[in-house]
Amino acid sequence: MIESKYFVVVIVMATVFAGLAGYLIYLDIKTRKLEKQLKEKEESK
Amino acid sequence: MGAMISGNWWKYLGVILVMYSIIAGLLMKVPELDLIGQSIRNLFFHVVMWFAMMVMFIIGLVSSIRYLSAFDMKYDRLASQSVNIGLFFGVLGIITGMVWANYTWGAPWINDPQLNGAAVTILAYFAYLVLRSSLDEDHKRARISAVYNIFAFVLLIVFIGILPRIANNSLHPAAGGNASTMATLDNSLRMVFYPAIIGWVLIGCWMIQIRLRLARIRDTLMERQMQ
Numbered sequence: 001m002i003e004s005k006y007f008v009v010v011i012v013m014a015t016v017f018a019g020l021a022g023y024l025i026y027l028d029i030k031t032r033k034l035e036k037q038l039k040e041k042e043e044s045k
Numbered sequence: 046m047g048a049m050i051s052g053n054w055w056k057y058l059g060v061i062l063v064m065y066s067i068i069a070g071l072l073m074k075v076p077e078l079d080l081i082g083q084s085i086r087n088l089f090f091h092v093v094m095w096f097a098m099m100v101m102f103i104i105g106l107v108s109s110i111r112y113l114s115a116f117d118m119k120y121d122r123l124a125s126q127s128v129n130i131g132l133f134f135g136v137l138g139i140i141t142g143m144v145w146a147n148y149t150w151g152a153p154w155i156n157d158p159q160l161n162g163a164a165v166t167i168l169a170y171f172a173y174l175v176l177r178s179s180l181d182e183d184h185k186r187a188r189i190s191a192v193y194n195i196f197a198f199v200l201l202i203v204f205i206g207i208l209p210r211i212a213n214n215s216l217h218p219a220a221g222g223n224a225s226t227m228a229t230l231d232n233s234l235r236m237v238f239y240p241a242i243i244g245w246v247l248i249g250c251w252m253i254q255i256r257l258r259l260a261r262i263r264d265t266l267m268e269r270q271m272q
Contacts, residue, residue, distance in 0.1 A: 010071045021060045031258045038265055
């Protein structure tokens with residue numbers, strides 16, 4: 001039988017990692033937008 | 046949405062594998078050895094960090110060698126970012142190891158060949174970053190740091206792989222005559238251990254890719270400002 005305190009640790013660690021993964025996804029999307037803007041500026045020249 | 050996932054599937058795979066390793070690593074039944082007990086679960090974090098660090102430093106080594114043969118700055122940028130992310134994993138490996146040592150050996154740091162070797166290796170790679178920041182000219186910085194990176198990797202092999210193994214005594218697994226973790230690892234632990242390594246390596250590669258893309262954007266903007 002798994003004690004409930006283990007679930008607390010799992011939920012905390014999973015939440016922290018989900019936050020980090022979310023931050024990476026946010027950075028990835030932001031970087032892609034910047035690359036797209038630079039490409040469009042280059043093409044409009 | 047489909048297009049966003051298709052080119053980035055490996056990033057989401059990394060997230061899924063690491064999430065799996067966190068949940069399974071903390072909830073699965075583990076063999077309980079003397080002294081270690083439940084803290085054996087740290088295997089899925091501490092040892093995995095070192096494996097991820099090794100992969101990042103190998104990417105850096107190959108990039109440095111490729112720079113020295115082609116003198117293409119893209120290899121220098123890749124080498125630099127690989128070392129940055131490798132150091133991130135290495136520092137996490139040291140911290141998780143200290144936590145583990147505190148609870149199993151009674152102190153966060155002991156005078157051990159494996160531990161001291163790991164610390165020296167991390168310091169040698171931090172010196173790589175210091176070296177890079179001290180040189181202004183791009184190609185000069187790339188050349189000198191590429192040569193240093195190759196020597197730093199040789200130091201890593203010696204201080205982490207060779208000297209601890211030939212040492213007389215050590216508390217660390219696979220050092221001082223102790224059995225290797227990989228050789229004696231329970232099969233149930235391998236089911237989480239290997240996916241965790243793959244997951245964290247993929248996350249590391251993702252972090253390198255983002256840093257490279259941001260550096261490229263910064264360089265493009267600086268070029269435009271100079272024009």
